[in-house]
């Protein structure tokens with residue numbers, strides 16, 4: 263049993279829900295972000311159907327990748343972040359920036375919040391447009407596109 267608290271962004275998503283399920287099975291406590299807390303019941307029901315254990319070890323925070331609100335609270339007391347929330351529409355957008363801008367800016371928000379909270383590690387899987395891995399405060403990347411994190 264590992265009692266560390268892990269933040270999974272985008273718990274209502276395909277990858278996010280799978281991450282939550284695996285973390286709960288491994289004994290972690292999990293906090294997840296959703297854009298609206300109205301989704302909490304849906305996510306809990308989905309995990310329940312999947313047979314996820316320990317749903318009492320799962321909590322929710324509202325946070326949108328396009329706004330600062332919620333991210334400080336989301337990373338509070340977490341040891342790790344799995345950042346998997348990202349716009350992932352079923353059909354191609356009219357312009358690539360409809361995906362790239364929120365994905366990039368949202369990832370930077372998550373990384374900044376994680377850095378401010380001095381988390382041990384943050385990980386984002388390779389989405390279609392970008393990926394970011396932060397292993398320690400000392401090795402945080404910066405980006406010339408939007409300035410230092």
Ligand SMILES: NC(=O)c1ccc[n+]([C@@H]2O[C@H](COP(=O)([O-])OP(=O)(O)OC[C@H]3O[C@@H](n4cnc5c(N)ncnc54)[C@H](OP(=O)(O)O)[C@@H]3O)[C@@H](O)[C@H]2O)c1
Pocket residue numbers: 271272273274275276277278296297298301325326327328346347348349350351364368387388389390391
């Ligand atoms: N599925 C795959 O096989 C696969 C493989 C490799 C990489 N990936 C990458 O993994 C990421 C997630 O994929 P997925 O299949 O899990 O997609 P998904 O099922 O569509 O889930 C996307 C998640 O991101 C959230 N989200 C979208 N826009 C947001 C925003 N502006 N602010 C906060 N949350 C937002 C969604 O929340 P809502 O419920 O509120 O919309 C949802 O929880 C994507 O970057 C994708 O490219 C996926």
